[in-house]
Amino acid sequence: MDHAAHHPARAVATWAMAAQATLHCLTGCAIGEVAGMVIGTALGLHNAAIVVLSVVLAFVFGYALTMRGVLRAGVGLKTAFTVALAADTVSIAIMEVLDNAVMIAVPGAMDAGLTSLLFWGSLAFSFVVAFVLTTPVNKWLIGRGRGHAVVHAYHAHH
Template sequence: MAHHEQTHHDQAHHDQAPTGRALTRLAVSATLHCLTGCAIGEVLGLVLATWWGLANLPSILLAVALAFLFGYSLTIWPVLRSGLALRAAVGVALAADTVSILTMEVVDNLVVLAVPGAMQAGLTDLLFWGSLVVSLVIAFAVTVPVNRALIRRGKGHAVVHAYHH
């Protein structure tokens, strides 16, 4: 009986949302995870779009699509390794990352669009890479409080933690 009570207590403690600095650390970690996927997708998308000579809208659409693909993939693989079926792992990734990736992508693309000449810059142009880095840094800063609020409510990246070992 004591073991059952201890297990129940541990589970109740584990289910409590973190607060204060622990919550902020978790939000920063979740946002860095999101940033990694978004940055890979953004860079690959914009490099391909620039190489292929795509106009602004198709360039942005390609970069955003790849950001979501890589962002979700970075969540799906570890969840699959925990033993969850693919369909369920996709569901976890959608629940965990959609708002975070969407926030990061909206901010990131608005910043790049606001920088004069950034969308027309070539791959060897410092403006291309500089505006991309600045946009991702700003997007990170905006997304951390979004992830913090989601995690505090048991949403967003908080749903992934049940599958981490």
């Protein structure tokens, strides 16, 4: 094998591509975060358990959204899952650290309850922070043929 085979091709990565990839990941994260917060609060779980549940669901929904598009290209479930892992893991992980750090850092946000403007405002703000700080990471990843760049090969098959 030649040296080039060990390194993914560099792709042109625009800010628009990075923003779109980040928004895609953020959609799954937001669905999981909100579901985790609602379910955890409804069950009366401790804040730490709510955070864990939210993070797990953010990954589940984030991967599921990516897999849905890749499966439409006619690949198998195992390949779709592998593509989702490669495309989304770094982005979702960064967003989850940021989302939860903001929620924990805002005094009273985690204990404010689902009917509180403080809770929902803090959560919305955490999503903005996650989007702004993760977009440059996604641009860097796409430019190196990683992250959401791996998904584009499967979208081309439609």
